Amino acid sequence: MPDLLHLLLGILAYLAALLTAAWTWRHWHYRSYWLTIGYTLTAIGVRVTWRKVALGCGLTKKQHRWWFTVVPRAVVSTGLVKVRRRVQRVAVDVKPWMWLPLPTRYGWRVTVRLLEGQVPGDYADAAERLAHSWGVHAVRVSSPRPGRVVLAVTIRDPLVRLDTLPASGELLTVIVGKLETGGPWVIDFRTVPHWLNAGATQSGKSNLANVLIVGLAPQPVALVGFDLKGGVEFASYGPRLSALATDRAESLALLDDLVAMMLDRMGLCRAHGARNIWQLPAGLRPVPVVVLVDELAELYLMAGKSEKDEVARTSTALLRIAQLGRAFGIYLFLCGQRIGSDLGPGVTALRAQCSGRICHRVNDPETATMTLGDLDPAALLSARAIPAETPGVAIVASQDGQWYRARSFYVAEHIAEHAARIYAHLTPSWADLTTGAHRGEVTETDIPVLLDA
Numbered sequence: 001m002p003d004l005l006h007l008l009l010g011i012l013a014y015l016a017a018l019l020t021a022a023w024t025w026r027h028w029h030y031r032s033y034w035l036t037i038g039y040t041l042t043a044i045g046v047r048v049t050w051r052k053v054a055l056g057c058g059l060t061k062k063q064h065r066w067w068f069t070v071v072p073r074a075v076v077s078t079g080l081v082k083v084r085r086r087v088q089r090v091a092v093d094v095k096p097w098m099w100l101p102l103p104t105r106y107g108w109r110v111t112v113r114l115l116e117g118q119v120p121g122d123y124a125d126a127a128e129r130l131a132h133s134w135g136v137h138a139v140r141v142s143s144p145r146p147g148r149v150v151l152a153v154t155i156r157d158p159l160v161r162l163d164t165l166p167a168s169g170e171l172l173t174v175i176v177g178k179l180e181t182g183g184p185w186v187i188d189f190r191t192v193p194h195w196l197n198a199g200a201t202q203s204g205k206s207n208l209a210n211v212l213i214v215g216l217a218p219q220p221v222a223l224v225g226f227d228l229k230g231g232v233e234f235a236s237y238g239p240r241l242s243a244l245a246t247d248r249a250e251s252l253a254l255l256d257d258l259v260a261m262m263l264d265r266m267g268l269c270r271a272h273g274a275r276n277i278w279q280l281p282a283g284l285r286p287v288p289v290v291v292l293v294d295e296l297a298e299l300y301l302m303a304g305k306s307e308k309d310e311v312a313r314t315s316t317a318l319l320r321i322a323q324l325g326r327a328f329g330i331y332l333f334l335c336g337q338r339i340g341s342d343l344g345p346g347v348t349a350l351r352a353q354c355s356g357r358i359c360h361r362v363n364d365p366e367t368a369t370m371t372l373g374d375l376d377p378a379a380l381l382s383a384r385a386i387p388a389e390t391p392g393v394a395i396v397a398s399q400d401g402q403w404y405r406a407r408s409f410y411v412a413e414h415i416a417e418h419a420a421r422i423y424a425h426l427t428p429s430w431a432d433l434t435t436g437a438h439r440g441e442v443t444e445t446d447i448p449v450l451l452d453a
């Protein structure tokens with residue numbers, strides 16, 4: 001008897017030591033723990049419980065199968081089936097075929113073969129139920145090819161804590177944050193020239209503009225600001241801005257200059273048989289211009305009829321830049337709390353030209369719909385579910401046609417101000433820009449070492 005007691009105590013001590021070692025490993029180096037022990041246990045658990053989970057989430061289908069039994073009243077997945085003959089056709093709940101889950105940085109992903117009559121939307125609808133059944137942060141559904149869906153599972157929200165802003169190293173490209181997949185969130189103006197950045201107050205819009213300023217400041221580009229909050233947001237970045245407008249009248253004059261600059265560049269391209277400034281000989285290529293607009297709605301609001309003409313001119317100029325700017329190196333980044341059609345037809349047309357969409361936390365569903373357009377309804381739900389405690393989190397419509405939850409790196413104002421000061425010598429003067437004196441100063445390999453904020 002004492003031997004048995006010793007044996008039991010020995011086993012218990014051994015198990016306790018194993019659990020402590022696993023716990024320590026998990027806390028010491030989560031990634032290696034996850035890729036070995038964590039993932040293996042999860043993969044086994046997911047495969048073993050898949051029938052139950054699929055049934056609970058409404059992803060199974062009733063199918064008739066021949067069923068063989070030697071036991072009357074045999075139990076099948078649907079419950080008790082009375083079997084009079086040994087082989088009988090019975091209705092069973094068939095689960096979708098699941099491949100082996102593969103580990104990812106923040107969880108795992110698995111491919112599932114759709115059952116007859118199922119569409120990827122059925123899995124998107126069940127995504128929240130799947131997340132709760134598996135006890136994970138989120139399940140995202142994509143369909144890389146017909147008949148298959150990939151369920152990408154994130155165990156914990158990777159956007160709760162972010163590292164620092166890394167350098168992108170490419171012209172007009174800034175890594176502004178992290179996607180929920182763990183990949184970088186990249187704003188590349190040469191691929192997506194114009195962006196809408198919407199969100200309620202304190203949702204992180206200005207922080208994203210700060211990230212862009214820090215990322216673009218060391219690059220051979222001109223930055224232009226429209227700060228309709230009277231300059232409180234962008235005035236301190238003045239050293240790195242080639243021009244700044246802080247009210248409606250200044251904005252109109254600056255927009256007229258930008259349109260004139262665009263027409264000048266158009267003439268230059270035509271004269272050299274180029275379709276855009278990037279096809280011009282290196283010695284003639286003008287400096288790209290990134291236009292940052294804060295509080296876009298202010299440009300469209302009318303206090304009375306007297307402002308109608310001014311608003312119409314502003315709207316036309318912005319729209320022309322949005323329509324033609326890409327080829328001539330003029331890019332827009334438009335921020336606002338609401339970018340809705342209630343501001344007039346000009347805004348609707350402008351919105352249609354902006355293929356880059358960023359929707360921070362919003363107060364009303366219309367703003368999410370207006371910003372993200374007719375993207376997957378799950379994206380709109382996700383935008384409305386962004387909590388106030390995580391400023392900087394946004395839904396991003398990406399270049400690959402997908403949408404992602406993402407979070408910008410936190411860049412305090414003083415860091416952006418510092419970047420604007422130390423790269424002030426790279427600021428082209430507005431007079432030189434409008435007369436074309438800076439031509440030939442941009443080559444793609446000409447980016448100084450980027451600021452590591």
Ligand SMILES: Nc1ncnc2c1ncn2[C@@H]1O[C@H](COP(=O)(O)OP(=O)(O)OP(=O)(O)O)[C@@H](O)[C@H]1O
Pocket residue numbers: 199200201202203204205206207208391392393407408409410411
């Ligand atoms: N990515 C982020 N990570 C952590 N904190 C952030 C992030 N983005 C913003 N914040 C915090 O949220 C606060 C509000 O951000 P921000 O000023 O960018 O919001 P906003 O949408 O521009 O608000 P407003 O419209 O009132 O100017 C910031 O002071 C900052 O502390």
